[in-house]
Amino acid sequence: GRWVDDYQFSLAGPIYAGTNEVQRNIIAERILGLPRGGDGRRA
């Protein structure tokens, strides 16, 4: 039913088009100006 579909879709939302974690990195680097790199990502 509709509620089950919506619930399952809500699990995908935070992942596609850049996970929420990637969005947080963008906020931290572009808005707060924290340095890139670390954690094995491009330095």
Added chain:
Amino acid sequence: MRFLPTEEQVAFAEAIDEIVDGAGGADVARSWADGDTAPGLALWEQFAELGLLGLRVSEDAGGFGGTLSDLVVVFERLGYHGVPGPYLETVALLPALVDDDTRADLAAGAIATAAVDGTAPAALDATIASHRYLVRDGALHRGEIGEELTSVAPTRRLARLTPTGDATPLGPGALEAALNEASLAAAATLVGAGERMLAEAVSYAKVREQFGRPIGEFQALKHQLADVRIALSFARPLVWNAALRADEPDEDRAISAAKVAAGDAALLAARTSLQVHGAIGYTAEHTLRIWLGLAPALSAAWGTPAFHRARIARDILPKER
């Protein structure tokens, strides 16, 4: 509907920043916390000259004639700088409750404070205030200093007041309006304090190194600081909205939403900035303590989160039959 400050408001905010910086910045709050109120009182005088203390007093009565949006701009800056003193009481709460002569005194720079039964049971900085009030049973009493209390915030010196002399009955709705304005000022202060704690944490994360790199490179920190940025960016429009809802039917709900969101954002900023600073953030010598204490103190004062959430619920849920 405007959600951005006007040019005049930006200029007024910059004037506040310059005055605070000229007075020594966070050193004013530090001194106050250590018992030396002289720099803070000098700052109060300067703000009186700027017109800040009569912000919500009409121009006819010798005030600035400012709007609630102006109030939000001012208190966000006061929160950002952790300026000590009973500004909320003098500027936001009391002007609508006192008589005309007293209101003119407040606009001219008199220091006033108040305790309100049920909402703010202890008065802030009563020992330095020339006007002390206690709101009890729908009336305004003069207050005498009673038991002194310790606040979680080092710059907030609290005391219970006992009523003395004649009481002035408050008109219907007058106290509710004054408390709404106090809640709004507290919300704006919390946003300012939260912004400062985020700024301090971000600066520290860029210079403090661990494992050979600045700690700000690590995602674990980035994600926490990003969440603070999000919380503050969501709280600020609610505070602005509340300032624009004056005298509208949903004014109470708007102010309560602003107070809850600003309190939650400031508490998240406090927890996160403390963690980012590590052990140094816990020390009494570090300036961070000024804002770390303000977040829980102001989140609980002028209506607890539970009070404001209940008020929102009453407004949006169907009335009981």
